[in-house]
Every structure is written in C-alpha cells, then in structure tokens.
Amino acid sequence: MPDVDFVSLTAYAKQFSGLTPEYEGLLQEIGPQVKPLLMEVTESFYGVLQSIDKTKPFIDGKVESLKKTHLHWMETMFTGPYDEKYTAWMYKVGDVHVKVRLPVEFMAGGITIIGNTLHPIIAGLCGTDHGRCVKLASAINAMLGFSLMVMQESYQASSLAAELEKFLAITGMSRTLFDNLARAYK
DSSP states (O other), rough: OOOOOOOHHHHHHHHEEEEEHHHHHHHHHHHHGGGGGHHHHHHHHHHHTOOGGGGHHHHHHHHHHHHHHHHHHHHHTOOOOOSSHHHHHHHHHHHHHTTOEEEEHHHHHHHHHHHHHHHHHHHHHHTOOOOHHHHHHHHHHHHHOOOOOOOHHHHHHHHHHHHHHHHHHHOOOHHHHHHHHHHHTO
16 A cells, blocks of 8 residues: 555545534534444345446455445444544455456446435434434535545555556666655655
C-alpha cells in the first residue's frame, strides 16, 4: 500500500461527502435499530450481484465469505468511529478490489444497490417523522459516499503506479533514479 496520509484523506472525504459530526451521531443513534436488519441488506446486495453476469466471476464460490465481510462493514457504518483507522480500512478494501481487478464502476453500482436497500428500511423505522427520515437518508448517503471516495482512492493510486511503471519501462530509467529525482524536486 502506498504511503497515504489517512488523516488528510479522512478530512477531505468527509468534507466532500458531507459526512458531518451531526450525521455521524445520527448513524450511531439509529445503529441499534438498524443492525438487526443489515443481514437483509447484505442478502439483497449479493442477490443483485449474483443476477449480473459480469459480477459472477468475482463472487462465484466466495459469496458466503463475502457476506460476512460485507455485514461487518455495514455494522461499522452504524457504530463508528469514522476516523483515520476506518479510512485506512476502506482504503485497504479498495486495494483488495484493485488487486482482484474489480472494475471501478462495480463499486459505484454496489453503493447504489446498498442505498436502494437501506433507504426503505430507514423509512420504515422513521414512520411518519419525515424530517428525521430525510436527515437519516442524507447521513447514509454521506457515509456511503465517504466510503466510496476512500475506496476509489486505491484505484487512483493504482492507476498512477501503473502509469509510472510504463514510463520507467519505456525510458529504461530505474525506480531508484526516478525516486531520487522526485525527491530532489520536492
């Protein structure tokens, strides 16, 4: 894993996604009500993935194991903390996705599937309190966006690393020489 400033990445992703302390508190507050329903989200998520031909090579034979990891992540979304350790974990998840060559669009699609399943659950828990429902939906969107942004940073870093390797191969420059030049011009 490249050298990543997870404190800065956390702040940036929170600012960009709108994951505010208020939203973090709302997620943690509703957590005890949501956690027993998260297996439904996980089951739905993998049900949809199994119906998409292009995703099958990535999940065949691994669904039960993947469900456990997915459920753990979903629970963490409603317990926190949403700090640099969480960011490092999400970055690592993204890195694993890069290593298995998961197309980047699968991640955005996956986040959409999760939101589409979570929002009706939240609406059911809120009853007629529409204002609370809107705030919780916004908090969930912010949390999902935050997680997605961090995971996609792995794709960005991987793409840059691949381009650098191409450059080094084309020019015949050693990695050591490149690193020394880069340090000299910082």
